[in-house]
Amino acid sequence: MKALVTGGGGFLGKAVVRLLLARGDQVRSFSRNTYPILAEIGVEQHSGEIDDAAAVHRAVEGCDIVFHVAAKAGVWGPFEEFYRANVLGTRNVIEACRRHGIRRLVHTSSPSVVFDGTDMEGVDESVPYPEHFEAFYPQTKAEAEQLVLQANDDTLATVALRPHLIWGPEDNHLVPRILEQGARGALRRIGTRECLVDTIYIDNAATAHLQAADLLEIGSVVAGKVYFLSQGEPLPVWEVVNRILDAGGLPPVSRTISPGLAYAAGAVLEKIYALLHLKSEPRMTRFVARELSTVHWFDLGAARRDFGYEPQVSFDEGIDRLRVWLEKC
Numbered sequence: 001m002k003a004l005v006t007g008g009g010g011f012l013g014k015a016v017v018r019l020l021l022a023r024g025d026q027v028r029s030f031s032r033n034t035y036p037i038l039a040e041i042g043v044e045q046h047s048g049e050i051d052d053a054a055a056v057h058r059a060v061e062g063c064d065i066v067f068h069v070a071a072k073a074g075v076w077g078p079f080e081e082f083y084r085a086n087v088l089g090t091r092n093v094i095e096a097c098r099r100h101g102i103r104r105l106v107h108t109s110s111p112s113v114v115f116d117g118t119d120m121e122g123v124d125e126s127v128p129y130p131e132h133f134e135a136f137y138p139q140t141k142a143e144a145e146q147l148v149l150q151a152n153d154d155t156l157a158t159v160a161l162r163p164h165l166i167w168g169p170e171d172n173h174l175v176p177r178i179l180e181q182g183a184r185g186a187l188r189r190i191g192t193r194e195c196l197v198d199t200i201y202i203d204n205a206a207t208a209h210l211q212a213a214d215l216l217e218i219g220s221v222v223a224g225k226v227y228f229l230s231q232g233e234p235l236p237v238w239e240v241v242n243r244i245l246d247a248g249g250l251p252p253v254s255r256t257i258s259p260g261l262a263y264a265a266g267a268v269l270e271k272i273y274a275l276l277h278l279k280s281e282p283r284m285t286r287f288v289a290r291e292l293s294t295v296h297w298f299d300l301g302a303a304r305r306d307f308g309y310e311p312q313v314s315f316d317e318g319i320d321r322l323r324v325w326l327e328k329c
Contacts (some may be wrong), residue, residue, distance in 0.1 A: 002026040004063040006050060006093065007070030008043065009035040011172050012108065012163070015206035016067055017043055023210075030059035031070065050089030053096075060096035065104040065216075067209060068093045068148075071141065073173060075288055076273070076281040079136045086140035087147070094151045094158075102156070105148065106213045109160045111198075111228060111298060112291075113142035119295040121196075125226050125302055135287035145226065152224035159212050159222045163229040164296065167244070168202035168318055169325035178241055179248040179326075186283065189238050189256040190293040197237045198230030198297040201318035204311045205229060211307045227303040231311050234297035243315075247323040262289035 003020050007013035008029025014037070020027045021041060028044040029035075038045055048055030050070050060066060072085035090107070097105050114120075115138060116130035129146075133139035145160050152158040167174050181187050208229050215222050242252040266289045269282035303309035313321075 001064045002028065002062065003065050003067060004028045004030060004059055005067045005069055006030045006056075006059075006089075007068075008045075009033060009038060010069065011170060011202065012166055012205055013067075013069040014038070014170070015202050016069060016209050017041075019206050019210055028059065028063060030056065049084075050092065051084040053092045056089075056092040057096045057099060060093070060102060061100045063100075063102060065106070065213060066093060066097055066102055067106045067108075067213070069108045069209075071108065071144075072137070074137055074281070075135050075285050076270075077136065077279075079140075082136040082140040086137075086144045090144035090147050094147060094156075097151075097156055103218060104213065104216045105151070105156060105158045106209055106216065107145065107148040107158060107160045108209070109145040109148075109162045109226065110138065110141050111162045111164045111296065112138035113145050113162070115291070115296070117290045117294070119195075120297070121295050122297060122299050124299040125228060134290065135285065138287070149224055149226060154218055157216050157218045157220060157223040159216050159224070160226040161209060161212060161229055162226060162298075163200045163205040163208070164298065165197070165199040165240075166202055166205050167199055167322070169322055171202070171322075175244055175248075175322065178244050179250065182241075182245045182248070182250045182253070187241065187253045187255075188262070189253050190262045190289060191259045192256060193293070194236040195293060195295045196234035196297050197240060197295070198228075198232075198234050199240055199315070200230045201311070201313045201315070203313050203318075204231065207312065208303065208307075208309050211309055212303075215307045221306050225302070225306070227306070227309075228298035228300060229303060229309065230298055230300060231315050232300050233311075233315055235315065237292060243319050244322070247319055248326050259289060259293035262293065265289075 046059040
């Protein structure tokens, strides 16, 4: 099998690439940049912007399956940047698959596409999209996910996966943010509730992508569906944060602010940053305030039933691996 992985140089994309190579598949990566590590392990690389239709078409041509992992993540930035990467980019991938006769498309989505600002306790894939989003990332990822699901037909089989809070060694997003803010003493616990949240270790997320892909065929049980992915062992959000801080040799979060104050601060900071056209990310946003003060854990029944998903690396083992990696950095 020859697979294209968009965002192959990123955290999840690289993990998917390695698993594909380990089992003998040919792999091509499409990313904004080229990566020496991918060249070293024998990955064919195409570089370009995901919203450049011609570049995407060149990358897709000649492949058997596409893993569309590339996206613009984050909680702050211009709407146009999120839209170009997440919506137009996904549309380009779908159109390229059709033009070049690709019959399988695995799309990386996010549980944030259904987050409405309230608790999500053991919800399954039937939960609807919200009427309002408080950040451009979930808004544009929701639109992208719907494009992928609507594209499933008798010529192209698609599936969308929703891994929640991916972390582990080589993480370039969640773990570095926690450690950087922890080192500055900038973290504050939001509220006193023990809000349970799901996360997912990087190896488990990557393995799930291949499991879904292996069953993905036109008319198959996974075609046209969406699946939540996580560790399946929800933990209090501040326990997760403190365990990551501890792995990095930092003390736990000790200060607390109320959810209402955090949300109000986020709203004010967003207005200030927008008025001043500041590109850096506010210390707090409304979306982050809601995320850190509500429950987020998911029913994995569909993924377990349809493609045999079961986390192979526990949270504790993942933390041990993260600690070893951080000590080497």
